[in-house]
Amino acid sequence: MSARGTVRARTRALDQLLEAEPLAEAQVERLASELGAPGRIMVAVAYAKRGRLRSARAAVEQALGLAPEDAVVIAAAGMVSFVTRDYQLSLERLERAVSKHSGPALRWLTMARDFAARLGWDLEELAALEALCRVESAAPKAHLSTAQLHARRLNWPEALRHVDAALAALPEVATLHMERARLLVELGRRDEALASVARACVFAGESYAFQMEAGLVARRAGGFPAAEAHFERAEALALEQQGALEQGVRLQLEPRFARAEMAAWRGDLDRAANEAEACLVKDPSFASALRLLGAVAYCRGEIDEAERRLLQALALDPKESEARAWLAEIYIGRKDYEAADKQLYSAVADATGYSFPAALLRLWFSFQEQGDKVALAALQEVLAPLSAMDPSYEPVLRAGDAAACLGVTRAALARLGCNRSTVPTEVLGGELRALPPVTGLRYRSRVALQRLRVVGAEEVARTLRELAAEEPELALALCHLGELELWMGDYEAARRTLRATLAIQRRTRWAWIGLTLIAALLGDPKEGLRLSAEGIEAMGNTIGPAVYAHRGDVQRMAGNLTEAVRDLERSLEMHPRRVAARISYGLVQVALGDERRAREAFEQVQRAAPGLVSDAARELGVVVWGDPEDELALEVVASVLERALVLLRGNRSASSITYVTSDGRLRGCDFGQESSGLHSGDAAALYEARRLALALLDRQGAA
Numbered sequence: 001m002s003a004r005g006t007v008r009a010r011t012r013a014l015d016q017l018l019e020a021e022p023l024a025e026a027q028v029e030r031l032a033s034e035l036g037a038p039g040r041i042m043v044a045v046a047y048a049k050r051g052r053l054r055s056a057r058a059a060v061e062q063a064l065g066l067a068p069e070d071a072v073v074i075a076a077a078g079m080v081s082f083v084t085r086d087y088q089l090s091l092e093r094l095e096r097a098v099s100k101h102s103g104p105a106l107r108w109l110t111m112a113r114d115f116a117a118r119l120g121w122d123l124e125e126l127a128a129l130e131a132l133c134r135v136e137s138a139a140p141k142a143h144l145s146t147a148q149l150h151a152r153r154l155n156w157p158e159a160l161r162h163v164d165a166a167l168a169a170l171p172e173v174a175t176l177h178m179e180r181a182r183l184l185v186e187l188g189r190r191d192e193a194l195a196s197v198a199r200a201c202v203f204a205g206e207s208y209a210f211q212m213e214a215g216l217v218a219r220r221a222g223g224f225p226a227a228e229a230h231f232e233r234a235e236a237l238a239l240e241q242q243g244a245l246e247q248g249v250r251l252q253l254e255p256r257f258a259r260a261e262m263a264a265w266r267g268d269l270d271r272a273a274n275e276a277e278a279c280l281v282k283d284p285s286f287a288s289a290l291r292l293l294g295a296v297a298y299c300r301g302e303i304d305e306a307e308r309r310l311l312q313a314l315a316l317d318p319k320e321s322e323a324r325a326w327l328a329e330i331y332i333g334r335k336d337y338e339a340a341d342k343q344l345y346s347a348v349a350d351a352t353g354y355s356f357p358a359a360l361l362r363l364w365f366s367f368q369e370q371g372d373k374v375a376l377a378a379l380q381e382v383l384a385p386l387s388a389m390d391p392s393y394e395p396v397l398r399a400g401d402a403a404a405c406l407g408v409t410r411a412a413l414a415r416l417g418c419n420r421s422t423v424p425t426e427v428l429g430g431e432l433r434a435l436p437p438v439t440g441l442r443y444r445s446r447v448a449l450q451r452l453r454v455v456g457a458e459e460v461a462r463t464l465r466e467l468a469a470e471e472p473e474l475a476l477a478l479c480h481l482g483e484l485e486l487w488m489g490d491y492e493a494a495r496r497t498l499r500a501t502l503a504i505q506r507r508t509r510w511a512w513i514g515l516t517l518i519a520a521l522l523g524d525p526k527e528g529l530r531l532s533a534e535g536i537e538a539m540g541n542t543i544g545p546a547v548y549a550h551r552g553d554v555q556r557m558a559g560n561l562t563e564a565v566r567d568l569e570r571s572l573e574m575h576p577r578r579v580a581a582r583i584s585y586g587l588v589q590v591a592l593g594d595e596r597r598a599r600e601a602f603e604q605v606q607r608a609a610p611g612l613v614s615d616a617a618r619e620l621g622v623v624v625w626g627d628p629e630d631e632l633a634l635e636v637v638a639s640v641l642e643r644a645l646v647l648l649r650g651n652r653s654a655s656s657i658t659y660v661t662s663d664g665r666l667r668g669c670d671f672g673q674e675s676s677g678l679h680s681g682d683a684a685a686l687y688e689a690r691r692l693a694l695a696l697l698d699r700q701g702a703a
Helices: 003-019 025-049 053-066 071-083 087-100 105-119 122-133 139-152 156-169 174-186 190-203 208-220 224-240 248-266 269-282 287-299 303-316 321-334 337-350 356-370 376-389 393-399 402-416 441-450 457-470 476-487 491-504 509-521 525-538 545-557 561-574 579-592 595-608 610-620 634-648 682-702
Strands: 425-428 431-434 658-660 666-668
Touching: 003 025, 003 682, 025 053, 025 071, 025 682, 053 071, 071 087, 071 105, 071 682, 087 105, 087 610, 105 122, 105 682, 122 139, 122 666, 139 156, 139 174, 156 174, 174 190, 174 208, 190 208, 190 224, 208 224, 208 248, 224 248, 248 269, 248 287, 248 425, 248 431, 269 287, 287 303, 287 321, 303 321, 321 337, 321 356, 337 356, 356 376, 356 402, 376 393, 376 402, 376 441, 393 402, 402 425, 441 457, 441 476, 457 476, 476 491, 476 509, 491 509, 509 525, 509 545, 525 545, 545 561, 545 579, 561 579, 579 595, 579 634, 595 610, 595 634, 610 634, 610 666, 634 658
Parallel strands: none
Antiparallel strands: 425 431, 658 666
16 A cells, blocks of 8 residues: 555544544554654644543644654644643644644634634734735735724724724725724714714625614714714614514614604603603513613603513613613612612723713712712812813812702703714704713723723823823822722832822712722731721712622631621622632632632632633643543632733733733633633634644645
């Protein structure tokens, strides 16, 4: 038999053995050793498909030991390593393969980018995208992907730069013009945004989705007549295409409802209510329609009916932020401050942008709660947008008379009419007008912090210092700077910054929260608990949601395990996405000797933050994901949880989860990666690794 025939026969035999159940491991080992590195890759793929990740990992190492400089073997190893949860090794191997072999670089670069994107490792994704942007054939798509990544992290200027680069290559692509319009809206360049929407329409075909998107973007840009026209066309297209559209009923209702919302904003409450009722007849689960009915009822003075409708909306969609804003307004009026505070927190957290109405409600709430004191922390969030709304408001706000400031706040809410959206409007001369695109200091500093994962800590710190210098008598930007320093592990700097924050405004809740954790991380958890109590007192004996996660961790470090369990369980009940609280909870269960709960917590952390767990295990040199029969010792569980907290440094966030590896890599963690599709592409990765191995074997036979 020829050499090629021998190789092919052995390959077929190995393939058959790897598909058989049970696996004949002795025969597999003999054939794999005869086929060299490609044979080991085939074995690794087969083990990975069976969920035998420890065995797959060992086969990968054997392959690399046999062919340490072969780019194809290295690339295939990188693909299998992702499936075995060795994420850092996976990206390193793909990067090394690209550097050693220019031929298939585009495919391998794309795979590296895809892996990094699924993990939420933005800087690694950007590195792969930058390389793809230098490949002419891939550049337009890579520029668009880069823009979308920056847009997700609210880095709109850089996103716009990449969209413009894509448009330079593909000037007649409607989706690029629409993407540009969305970014221009975020940047406050409304006229340009409307021009981009019009430009997109020149190149777009007639489709429901496009017309609906054009209407929404035009509405956010303040182009209400254009938005109406697009919504009308979308509704007509939905009727024409209803047989071809999934979710046909809801798609027909969306443009109708969008027009009903604008009717409410204009003060046409009867039309808004009639349209919302009509939507509910066709779809009783339409949460936003229930919210609109609640808003209309509130504006008519029917407060109990408004509350009933709004609660119905939230039962269907707990993320309905406008419903929460309206409920907060109801509860403030009733002086039910605890209920109002809860609704306002969620209204801001769930909003898709800057919620000027929620900020106004927060100021009203603060005045009501604090009596005649000027609520500076709430005032600073609305000072700029209120002044833009009406220049006569600014001197009143600056003067600081509480009663006058409250009057301005109530007047501004009245001018918003039946609109509590992130597109604040008023009616002037019978026409609907969007308010100027001015946001508050809290929002701008929060945006700066959200950009951390794509721009790095230095740029974020510089932006926050600039914002703090703009309004030196206001504390929020400085507080966010302290939060950033805490996340980066610069605890002394964070302590100085947060103390400076309190010197400006003692009632800054997060400054107390941060100082609580800093004291514990610097070795004095008892001082941390003292600071927590002092902060709660300073905040009028109210406890914000973030207190529980931070104080619970400090209670753990102080050895107060019962108190730690209480705080951490409360934190996780309020915010299941708070990974650090779940890690700390697992460590408390280890300390209490409750192995079942400790392992449950660890498994939840594995599912929620596999990238973080993988990095923690890699730094410790332990295996977390093994073969089905493997069981982790409780000591390993505890050590990985402890290391994960070290990597998180001072980040205990529920929404902006970052960590820093021991070699200084800044990484993000998108909660629930496993359930959101982190490994949904494993079959394709393993198929490609096997294909590469077979191609190598074919070449070996030919040689």
